[in-house]
């Protein structure tokens with residue numbers, strides 16, 4: 001009787017694993033992940049075959065099933081100790097502001113022979129040698145670059161040009177009278193509108209000094225102190241299509257970046273105009289025209305944490321998002337930020353982006369203290385030099401990140417286990433490596449845009 005019960009439980013476990021592998025197979029297949037689909041199919045066959053001897057020869061099988069169940073129980077007890085049992089880390093808060101002139105996009109706009117160029121390198125002479133290297137490369141979206149695609153590049157360029165056309169709308173005077181709208185209703189309306197516009201997540205935070213650049217670095221803001229600081233920031237994220245990101249650093253990534261910058265830009269500008277129509281001050285921060293550091297605003301609005309690659313890691317899609325922000329004085333409700341140390345802890349064990357980066361721009365060592373906070377900082381010069389050689393914004397780090405997997409039951413379960421069970425994090429990295437490979441090969445660009 002005891003033997004039979006043990007074998008029934010073991011059969012249940014084996015059947016559950018077989019079903020899990022079967023579900024995984026279909027999910028991976030739909031995601032065009034050939035290696036992961038192949039492994040899960042083999043896993044399915046393995047567990048189905050393991051059922052047969054347990055079912056047919058239960059007297060002998062018990063010598064196998066008892067150790068199996070004991071091992072599973074012990075592993076589960078260790079892996080699934082809840083996060084509340086572990087010491088809570090203190091939330092890191094940056095001190096000091098970033099000078100936008102030192103960002104690579106700002107430096108990329110400097111033109112040799114112009115006064116601004118000479119003045120910048122007089123002040124930041126240590127940047128000159130490395131910047132000369134990226135200037136010697138073909139450049140972003142250039143037809144001589146490595147991943148030039150005669151359809152995708154002009155379309156990406158068209159997206160960036162369109163979003164630039166919104167720049168004149170990012171700020172403006174509010175309408176004279178503040179329309180009476182109940183605070184609660186306004187808050188609900190804004191959030192619901194954003195959701196219907198297709199944003200993945202949104203939140204509101206009180207703006208802090210470190211959210212703003214200290215000095216502007218692009219367009220007519222170049223060299224000017226960032227002035228009027230509105231008190232609230234509405235941050236939101238939009239999804240980058242997994243299929244387009246999976247081919248990174250090939251041309252689909254830059255086309256998708258441009259598409260989602262445009263999408264986020266359009267939503268942010270419309271929201272800012274809407275708030276100004278109600279009589280509030282509002283300024284949209286969109287591609288090429290930011291006064292704020294979007295990932296920091298989004299982080300403090302409760303949308304995620306900053307990971308090893310320096311990007312916002314959202315609970316839903318990891319770094320596979322683009323962000324926009326609207327700063328305003330409209331009376332919106334603040335979102336409570338619930339610091340989640342699981343992301344940094346997972347990043348300390350994972351390092352997949354650092355291993356996959358074609359130019360080793362992502363640090364593999366411990367976090368370092370930068371502007372009063374311990375964090376990882378990518379080598380932005382190395383990264384941008386690669387972009388100007390590849391012609392795209394690369395995104396290889398985003399494509400291999402285990403948090404970037406699509407928003408479905410299978411991956412959401414893994415993300416849930418990573419967040420809530422610290423001991424599961426290392427095995428989760430190993431599982432990701434096993435199914436996808438430590439350095440997964442980039443997919444081909446989608447067939448419709450191939451040439």
Ligand code: SF4
Nearest residue numbers: 307347350351353401
């Ligand atoms: S790939 Fe790994 S280490 Fe890099 S950001 Fe993603 S989770 Fe963190």
Ligand code: SF4
Nearest residue numbers: 357383394395396397
């Ligand atoms: S975008 Fe590419 S080059 Fe830059 S850090 Fe990520 S993987 Fe490295």
